[in-house]
Amino acid sequence: MASKATSIDIAYRAGVSQSTVSRALRNSPLVNLETRQRIQAIAKEMNYKVDKNASNLRTQNSHTLALLICEDPTNDDSLINPFFLSMLGSITRATAQQGYDLLVSFQQLSSDWHADYEDSNKADGIILLGYGDYMDYAHKLEKLLEQNTHFVIWGAEHNNKSVLSIGCDNHQGGLIATEHLVKQGRKSIAFLGDASSRSPEFRDRYLGHCEVLKNNGLKVDKRLQLEAISTESSGFDAAEQLLDKGIAFDAIFAASDLIAIGAMRALKKHGINVPEDVAIVGYDDIPVATFANPSLTTIKQNTQLAGEIIVDSLLKLIRGQEVSGMLIPTNLIVRQSCGNIEEN
Amino acid sequence: MASKATSIDIAYRAGVSQSTVSRALRNSPLVNLETRQRIQAIAKEMNYKVDKNASNLRTQNSHTLALLICEDPTNDDSLINPFFLSMLGSITRATAQQGYDLLVSFQQLSSDWHADYEDSNKADGIILLGYGDYMDYAHKLEKLLEQNTHFVIWGAEHNNKSVLSIGCDNHQGGLIATEHLVKQGRKSIAFLGDASSRSPEFRDRYLGHCEVLKNNGLKVDKRLQLEAISTESSGFDAAEQLLDKGIAFDAIFAASDLIAIGAMRALKKHGINVPEDVAIVGYDDIPVATFANPSLTTIKQNTQLAGEIIVDSLLKLIRGQEVSGMLIPTNLIVRQSCGNIEEN
DNA sequence: CTGAAAGCGCTTACAG
């Protein structure tokens, strides 16, 4: 191939200086309109594109954001959390809308990402999409802060208030889930999911759940809270354990859809009907929720909005504007597993 | 923040020239081992990272690949094809493994991507993950070829043999799906999916399907082939139409899992049992397939391998090495909807 | 409104 055209080639063709070409292509009003348009036409004709490396080097920013998805290394490769994938989609879109490029990477806890993206000028800022409570890499976050790297984390609020965190309002999610169950007349509502501080997102959902119980004069029975991580099999096991206890219950609020799907399998195995005998509400609105049988009532996190807010906040941070953490409200999606019996 | 360290700062600290620093950091054997290690230690201590923009500008390559996911604009934003997401995961991993960065972008058919990524030196090559037959943007591909852009497309083989395409072997997938159904003793096997040249992937699956029928002395009944696009509702509709025809059938091969899930819903509505009355095989092995009830027997595309081959091929292309298109074999995943009745 | 010139931070021939 003929070597790529540069601004000098355009300048030569247009009979102007290279500086004028540069100005014209950035649509600077300093350049005579007619000249500007002529130059732009020539550039287009020659398939000329500004060299990003040169322009970034000169301006010292990259117009690129990095999205680092921190994987749980124990996870199967193919089992990326579907919620994350949905976030990936919305972040990609939001980034593009702002005229930025997006670098995507999966990272292991062990690797050295904390000092790579912004320092090498690959990206102007970093979005961290991680699991759990970030405890395990708290010191990496500290290091990022120390180096004045621009970053935002998705999820629960971080201990260190300087860390900008954006997340969905898990407390409110738990609230509306259990409120819905209570409105359906359910009195003994089990909670499946880790309620410890190891899983702050799940715990907030649990706290919202408990709040509604108390407000409605229902007692919070610790025996109705079963540990579960966000997998189908863990949900199955938790429901089995719950049934083993022999305590009566008429509803389950599962901390994630996968847990709910597993629980439904256990209930079905025991001949318990959903929602007649036990109503279920899940969390996340993953695609499986729609196609489950019965379809799953769930709490939907607004990933579209979340992506926009994350990107927006990060860009503000980069520009040195004022930003603060934010909680994004969630919505109840009513399906057959609780509260929408008539539909098939 | 103190402005970022440069190689000159390191040179100053190490008492050597900037050139030596540059060589040492690239681990050049030209530099005395001891000096090299000392410089590397200092760089690490100062959190120094080579500026990518500068080094890319100098070397004229970006060590970055671009992944462009071409969206069907009619699709709901949130409904990115789960198969694509899985590919995204494997491509991300494979790219990182090769020491490259990955730029990800969703693109509309209408936009101007064809002349953007490589021309601006953002990426050394492009991976196109698209829908259907690429007919609609054939001219864009031509343009890419014309400009000697390095790119590889995922999916069906392209008319223009210069286009490097990597895809799963849809013909073989159709083959093993229908072979499995035939082995289960099924005789009247319907096919749900577009069999026209508009959907070359679906058509190849259909052709494999037909081949097996013929080889087993079963006749190919055109009335048992129903149009469907890859959505649950389209699968539902197709199955309804099939039932309306009143033709007996004892199995369905659905061109995608979503179609299969929709078809199962229709069958259930009509009181038809899966797999007893009608066995079903889907295609893709999306997560829903595992959790469907009955769980769905399906054809799995090896996305892990596919991602690696795509990245590998593209890098070869960039390096000017010999490459050719490739078909990746698929696997049958047997579940309850056909051939695995005992398990629950 | 336009041009000549400096400089972003590297890599790599060239010279020693």
Next chain:
DNA sequence: CTGAAAGCGCTTACAG
């Protein structure tokens, strides 16, 4: 084994 120097292709003060 090391250093001085050129140059990758831009952007932008500076001067006119």
